[in-house]
Amino acid sequence: MNESIAIPEILNKVASAGHEGLPLPENPALTGELELCRSWGYALRFECGRAFLLPDPDSVVPALIEQETPLLAWDKICVRGFLEVGSTNEIALELARAGAAGGTVVCAERQTAGRGRKGRSWSSNPGAGIYCTIVVRPRQEPDHWPLLAHAASVAVAEALREVVGECAVANPPVPDLKWPNDVFLSGKKTAGILIETAVTRGTSPCAVVGIGINVREGSVPAELRDIATCVDRESGSKAPRRRILCSCLHRFQLCYGLFEDGEHGELLERWKGLSSMWNGVPIWVEDGGPRRAVVTCGLTELGALRVRDENGKEDTLLAADVTIRRA
Numbered sequence: 001m002n003e004s005i006a007i008p009e010i011l012n013k014v015a016s017a018g019h020e021g022l023p024l025p026e027n028p029a030l031t032g033e034l035e036l037c038r039s040w041g042y043a044l045r046f047e048c049g050r051a052f053l054l055p056d057p058d059s060v061v062p063a064l065i066e067q068e069t070p071l072l073a074w075d076k077i078c079v080r081g082f083l084e085v086g087s088t089n090e091i092a093l094e095l096a097r098a099g100a101a102g103g104t105v106v107c108a109e110r111q112t113a114g115r116g117r118k119g120r121s122w123s124s125n126p127g128a129g130i131y132c133t134i135v136v137r138p139r140q141e142p143d144h145w146p147l148l149a150h151a152a153s154v155a156v157a158e159a160l161r162e163v164v165g166e167c168a169v170a171n172p173p174v175p176d177l178k179w180p181n182d183v184f185l186s187g188k189k190t191a192g193i194l195i196e197t198a199v200t201r202g203t204s205p206c207a208v209v210g211i212g213i214n215v216r217e218g219s220v221p222a223e224l225r226d227i228a229t230c231v232d233r234e235s236g237s238k239a240p241r242r243r244i245l246c247s248c249l250h251r252f253q254l255c256y257g258l259f260e261d262g263e264h265g266e267l268l269e270r271w272k273g274l275s276s277m278w279n280g281v282p283i284w285v286e287d288g289g290p291r292r293a294v295v296t297c298g299l300t301e302l303g304a305l306r307v308r309d310e311n312g313k314e315d316t317l318l319a320a321d322v323t324i325r326r327a
Contacts, residue, residue, distance in 0.1 A: 015168035021050030074103030151255035
């Protein structure tokens with residue numbers, strides 16, 4: 001695997017111990033692991049020979065994510081937590097190739113080589129966002145797997161709608177989905193999805209669903225603030241990262257159930273209900289050739305975007321960069 005720093009298992013034990021706390025280990029190495037976690041921002045307290053994890057809905061602790069996420073699509077959710085990784089997608093792909101079950105989740109406080117579509121980098125500062133990847137082993141034919149991006153996009157948008165909708169600011173922004181894999185708030189990118197597939201020997205085909213969400217101000221580089229934003233800025237308050245992540249995992253399972261049951265039309269209707277750009281919107285398309293001006297005119301049954309040019313000629317976009325044309 002990539003060089004990484006795993007969240008020490010002892011942190012999960014402290015979290016599971018609850019208000020009673022965990023007796024401090026006599027092993028200096030384990031005590032050092034707890035100090036490492038505290039240095040990364042985990043709210044640990046040492047008192048009367050015991051270690052306590054203070055209540056904190058922002059704390060991305062694997063044991064708590066497993067406890068707080070309802071089980072719908074899988075019998076078990078197994079969260080592999082890291083303080084630092086190259087890319088959560090890369091870790092998840094390696095786990096998938098080694099036989100990891102569907103419902104395995106990789107999350108990290110920081111990525112040093114986070115990426116988006118077409119190899120673009122994804123800023124992943126420590127504790128500033130949600131960086132996670134889900135392993136799935138679909139029963140559906142691979143031709144249908146592009147719909148996994150729609151399932152994940154809906155899950156993220158619904159989770160953000162819930163959290164931002166509870167904020168104190170007047171008229172909180174409503175999440176908006178931009179084809180093929182972006183979630184916007186106030187017209188700026190807030191989250192992205194990256195689907196990758198893995199070929200494995202002796203196991204079922206699998207894919208990984210990467211999710212990146214800008215939560216804190218530090219998640220958006222200064223040079224991108226005209227086109228990207230974060231949840232804290234739009235909600236006017238500090239958003240609880242673990243709650244957002246658990247809500248995403250819960251809602252993804254609901255959408256994944258539609259996908260696996262072949263209810264693709266219903267899944268796409270939910271996606272369209274959260275998007276303002278899928279029909280009748282002027283856009284620019286960049287897909288390897290000269291930039292084209294077209295108008296959106298619907299989705300195919302596999303989630304590809306239909307467009308029409310000024311001469312009335314229709315085309316279907318399977319993958320492309322699209323930008324809304326502004327007056």
